Structures are given as structure tokens and as C-alpha cells.
Amino acid sequence: MKEKAVDLRPGWIIQYEGRQFAVLSTRTVKSGTGGGAFIQTEMRNIQTGSKAQTAFRSTDTIERLSTEELECTFLYKEGEDYVFMNMEDYSQITVSAETIGDDVAFLSDGINVRLKLVDGSVLAVEFPTxxxxxxxxxxxxxxxxxxxxxxxxxxxxxxxxxxxxxxxxxxxxxxxxxxxxxxxxxxxxxx
Known part of the structure; x- marks a missing residue:
């Protein structure tokens, strides 16, 4: 769905330049010459895990992907993957280390996270603040x-x-x- 860049929020999954990104942080920066405001964002490329800083004009339109969110608890590591339990139906969901990215360091027994899925695939893991x-x-x-x-x-x-x-x-x-x-x-x- 199309959204205004000025509404961009951390936790959103967006389509940008043909790739999917998880928005990590945003801040509004006013132009000193009366040219309007910019939305400075830090995003993580979901496929590669690399972080990027991008500025959008407040009038730009962003493609926000519809996500399904699941409240889950971290259970254990299995090989290079991490296993979580869906708190609604107690099913287990396996997530790759690449999907979690650098935040894998925050995983500890029993930590509650929010998995963000697009079309049934986990694209991002949102940790507590x-x-x-x-x-x-x-x-x-x-x-x-x-x-x-x-x-x-x-x-x-x-x-x-x-x-x-x-x-x-x-x-x-x-x-x-x-x-x-x-x-x-x-x-x-x-x-």
C-alpha cells in the first residue's frame, strides 16, 4: 500500500528500489533554505542484512508491504537457524541468522519478539525496545x-x-x- 514518507515509522517493511527493507529508525530534518523537510531513515536490507541510510522528501510516496505479525518466544538455536514458538497456536517457526541480522546478539532464552511475515515468509524480527x-x-x-x-x-x-x-x-x-x-x-x- 502507498504511504507518505512523512508517515514512515520504525518496524515498517517497505519496497524501495526493487528490494525489501525493514525501517530501523526515522527522524525529520528540516531544510534550512525553506525547501521542505526530509525524512532521514536507517534501514536494513532484508535479503543481505546490510544497513543503509536514506533520505526521503516528506512528499515522497513509499510502498509499505502488508505484514502479518506474530508474537513469538525464542526457544533454541538449531545449526545456523533459530527456532521460535508462536504464542497463539504454539507452533514452531524457524528463522535464519541472516533474517535476524546483527540483533541475533540480543537473543536469550525466553525473550519475546515479534516476527514480521510477508506472504508467509519471515522478513524481519522486531525485538523489545x-x-x-x-x-x-x-x-x-x-x-x-x-x-x-x-x-x-x-x-x-x-x-x-x-x-x-x-x-x-x-x-x-x-x-x-x-x-x-x-x-x-x-x-x-x-x-
Missing amino acids: TVICTVVETDPQIKGATATAMDKPAILDNGIRVVVPSFVNVGEKIVIKTATREYSERYKEGK
């Missing part, structure tokens, strides 16, 4: 660092490298934004 990870490697806390805003690199239990505040230590659970792979906050039990 945040996930909880454990810091497995980082520098020790610097005395008095809480008074100043200092950051340091850290490696998480899923292998992702992030920058964390200096007060975060090895073994702590933190909340990570899946879209940007950035530190959000310390994980608070029961929150």
Missing part, C-alpha cells in the same frame, strides 16, 4: 567518579560492547536500548 544484560568485563570503578560524568567501555554477556557510566561494575545487570545498543540505566529488580 530494551533488554537486560550483564556486564562481564569493564574497568574497575574510579574513586570519586560518581561526582563527575565519566564513561568507560564494557563488554556484556552477549558479546556486545557498550559505553557505561564509571559506577557500573562487573556482574551488574544493565538495561540496553536495542535500536541504538546504548546503555539506558542500571537494572532495578522488580521494576
Whole structure:
């Protein structure tokens, strides 16, 4: 179905230049010369997994693909593929690593995701906006660092490298934004 570029949203599957893309992020950028606004997007090519940045004029028309969405839970890895359970009918769905892309690092036992299908084929996996990870490697806390805003690199239990505040230590659970792979906050039990 045809949609205006100004309505473009993360999570959409679109047809662009003969290929299918999953929209990862969008932001509106105003032209300084009164020429209108542009929609800056980050998209992932569904076939290759490569990411691209594209700008659309707000007046452009986009071909949005009709998708079926299934709430699923990750079960296990089988060879190079990943198996999910459909929460409606408890059937199992196998998804390739290429379809999941770099976000495969966020898969953990029992994580709930949304599979996006076009014509019965899984084209994208939508993760929760945040996930909880454990810091497995980082520098020790610097005395008095809480008074100043200092950051340091850290490696998480899923292998992702992030920058964390200096007060975060090895073994702590933190909340990570899946879209940007950035530190959000310390994980608070029961929150």
C-alpha cells in the first residue's frame, strides 16, 4: 500500500528500489533554505542484512508491504537457524541468522519478539525496545567518579560492547536500548 514518507515509522517493511527493507529508525530534518523537510531513515536490507541510510522528501510516496505479525518466544538455536514458538497456536517457526541480522546478539532464552511475515515468509524480527544484560568485563570503578560524568567501555554477556557510566561494575545487570545498543540505566529488580 502507498504511504507518505512523512508517515514512515520504525518496524515498517517497505519496497524501495526493487528490494525489501525493514525501517530501523526515522527522524525529520528540516531544510534550512525553506525547501521542505526530509525524512532521514536507517534501514536494513532484508535479503543481505546490510544497513543503509536514506533520505526521503516528506512528499515522497513509499510502498509499505502488508505484514502479518506474530508474537513469538525464542526457544533454541538449531545449526545456523533459530527456532521460535508462536504464542497463539504454539507452533514452531524457524528463522535464519541472516533474517535476524546483527540483533541475533540480543537473543536469550525466553525473550519475546515479534516476527514480521510477508506472504508467509519471515522478513524481519522486531525485538523489545530494551533488554537486560550483564556486564562481564569493564574497568574497575574510579574513586570519586560518581561526582563527575565519566564513561568507560564494557563488554556484556552477549558479546556486545557498550559505553557505561564509571559506577557500573562487573556482574551488574544493565538495561540496553536495542535500536541504538546504548546503555539506558542500571537494572532495578522488580521494576
